[in-house]
Amino acid sequence: xxxxxxxxxxxxxxxxxxxxxxxxxxxxxxxxxxxxxxxxxxxxxxxxxxxxxxxxxxxxxxxxxxxxxxxxxxxxxxxxxxxxxxxxxxxxxxxxxxxxxxxxxxxxxxxxxxxxxxxxxxxxxxxxxxxxxxxxxxxxxxxxxxxxxxxxxxxxxxxxxxxxxxxxx
Amino acid sequence: xxxxxxxxxxxxxxxxxxxxxxxxxxxxxxxxxxxxxxxxxxxxxxxxxxxxxxxxxxxxxxxxxxxxxxxxxxxxxxxxxxxxxxxxxxxxxxxxxxxxxxxxxxxxxxxxxxxxxxxxxxxxxxxxxxxxxxxxxxxxxxxxxxxxxxxxxxxxxxxxxxxxxxxxxxxxxxxxxxxxxxxxxxxxxxxx
Numbered sequence: 001x002x003x004x005x006x007x008x009x010x011x012x013x014x015x016x017x018x019x020x021x022x023x024x025x026x027x028x029x030x031x032x033x034x035x036x037x038x039x040x041x042x043x044x045x046x047x048x049x050x051x052x053x054x055x056x057x058x059x060x061x062x063x064x065x066x067x068x069x070x071x072x073x074x075x076x077x078x079x080x081x082x083x084x085x086x087x088x089x090x091x092x093x094x095x096x097x098x099x100x101x102x103x104x105x106x107x108x109x110x111x112x113x114x115x116x117x118x119x120x121x122x123x124x125x126x127x128x129x130x131x132x133x134x135x136x137x138x139x140x141x142x143x144x145x146x147x148x149x150x151x152x153x154x155x156x157x158x159x160x161x162x163x164x165x166x167x168x169x
Numbered sequence: 170x171x172x173x174x175x176x177x178x179x180x181x182x183x184x185x186x187x188x189x190x191x192x193x194x195x196x197x198x199x200x201x202x203x204x205x206x207x208x209x210x211x212x213x214x215x216x217x218x219x220x221x222x223x224x225x226x227x228x229x230x231x232x233x234x235x236x237x238x239x240x241x242x243x244x245x246x247x248x249x250x251x252x253x254x255x256x257x258x259x260x261x262x263x264x265x266x267x268x269x270x271x272x273x274x275x276x277x278x279x280x281x282x283x284x285x286x287x288x289x290x291x292x293x294x295x296x297x298x299x300x301x302x303x304x305x306x307x308x309x310x311x312x313x314x315x316x317x318x319x320x321x322x323x324x325x326x327x328x329x330x331x332x333x334x335x336x337x338x339x340x341x342x343x344x345x346x347x348x349x350x351x352x353x354x355x356x357x358x359x360x361x
Contacts, residue, residue, distance in 0.1 A: 004239035022337055064174040068240075071181055072247045079250035082257045086330045087337060092299050093264075093308075094327040100309060100316050101324050107315030114296045123290045126267040135271060143286055145271070145279040152268065153275035160262045160272075163196045165204065 003065055006049065006058050007072040014041035014077070034084055038077035042070065092117050177226035177240065181247035184219030188212055188252050192259070204263050212252050219248040264302075266295065 018037045027033035046066065049059035060066045090098065099116050100108050127143070130136045135149035145153065192211030199207060223244040227237045261268045273289060274281050300316070303309040310319040318324060334340065 001236050001239045004236075004243040007243055019337055023339060026338065062174070064178040067175075068178040068243070071178065072243055075181060075247040075250035075254075079253045082254055083330075083333075087333050090327065090330070092296075093303055094323065094330070096299065096303060097308060097318070097324045098327050098331070101318045103317075105317070107312070107317045109315055110300060113300050113316060114293070117296045117299070118292065122266065122295050123287055123292055126270060127287070130267055130270065135267075136274065138283070139280075141283055142280050143274060143283060145274050149271055150275065150279065153271040156262055156268055157272050157275060159259075163193065163259075163262075164200065165196075165262055 002058055003060060003068060006060065007069045009058075010041060010045040010069065011038075011073055011076050013045060014038045014073075015080070017041060030088065031081060031084070034081055035077070038080065039074075042073045042077075092122055173226050173229045176222060177230070177244070180219050180222040180226065180244045181251055183222050184215040184244075184248040185251040185255065186215075187218035188215030188255060191215070192255075204259075208256055208259060212256070215248060215252055216245075219244055266290070 014037060018034060021027070021033075021037065046060075046069070049055045060069055086094070095116055096113055099113065127136075130149070131138065133148075134146055135152060136143045136145055138144075188211045191214040192207050195207035195210055196204075220241070223241050227240055232240065270286060270290070273286065277285075300309070304311055304316070304319075307319045308323050309316045311317075
């Protein structure tokens with residue numbers, strides 16, 4: 001109970017810190033800031049339970065208890081960072097599902113569904129995101145992959161090849 | 170005693186490894202069931218591995234009922250978080266337009282004219298693909314030219330994210346608005 005309580009409390013503290021900061025001012029580089037907060041809370045929290053006398057009873061004993069808390073915190077932090085992109089903005093598919101559900105049984109025509117996404121220009125939006133994330137750069141009339149873009153394309157491409165999947169999107 | 174504690178601590182990682190291995194095996198052996206079937210079965214294999222290893226370690230450590238439940242729950246949550254990450258990693262290859270574009274660029278030597286890249290993707294086709302994919306998966310049901318809600322799982326997830334958006338960002342998206350679209354002036358040159 002002690003280890004589970006500590007692990008949940010540490011993640012809750014990290015989440016609360018993130019929530020307070022976001023309500024005051026949303027950072028410009030949201031994913032990086034989020035990672036910093038979530039992962040930074042872990043060593044600070046573990047140090048605190050080792051230093052603050054009143055909290056020492058809740059601290060882990062031995063390497064494997066520390067390891068278990070670290071694994072739990074890392075897993076939840078990474079999952080939250082992944083989920084955060086869906087919190088930032090709905091995916092096109094999710095937007096369609098919500099739009100249809102909001103019609104409350106009246107249904108939507110294909111044209112109405114298309115018009116929801118058409119205004120966003122999904123292709124341009126993805127290109128803009130790739131430029132923003134520095135996966136590609138625009139050089140004159142060409143798009144050029146950066147080292148980061150190459151890394152993503154190669155790693156996912158290798159996985160796709162191994163799984164025998166066709167290109168998605 | 171030390172080995173049992175180690176087993177308890179690494180149980181979520183063993184579960185993740187089981188998920189990856191079973192997913193890779195199933196993807197190669199069962200090609201006819203689509204991409205999500207191996208992901209679902211693989212997730213189940215990882216879950217069973219995590220629970221089995223954790224429960225065995227806890228039983229050996231002779232923890233009391235409360236500690237047993239708490240530590241088992243902790244490992245379960247950690248495994249589900251890892252599996253969520255793995256699912257999303259694989260799903261990038263299935264559904265991400267951005268990753269598709271990166272791979273097209275890589276296959277053409279890392280450089281492509283703007284028109285050539287954007288010419289590969291007709292906005293109307295991209296939209297139609299998404300509507301058809303949702304209808305094909307049963308998430309939307311088409312009747313007499315109108316689309317209605319089908320399976321609710323994704324919608325429930327969407328509503329949860331809407332709630333989290335409201336709590337964390339303090340904002341609602343306008344009806345039908347998905348990702349923050351680039352403002353006109355932000356659209357890369359040459360892309361209409």
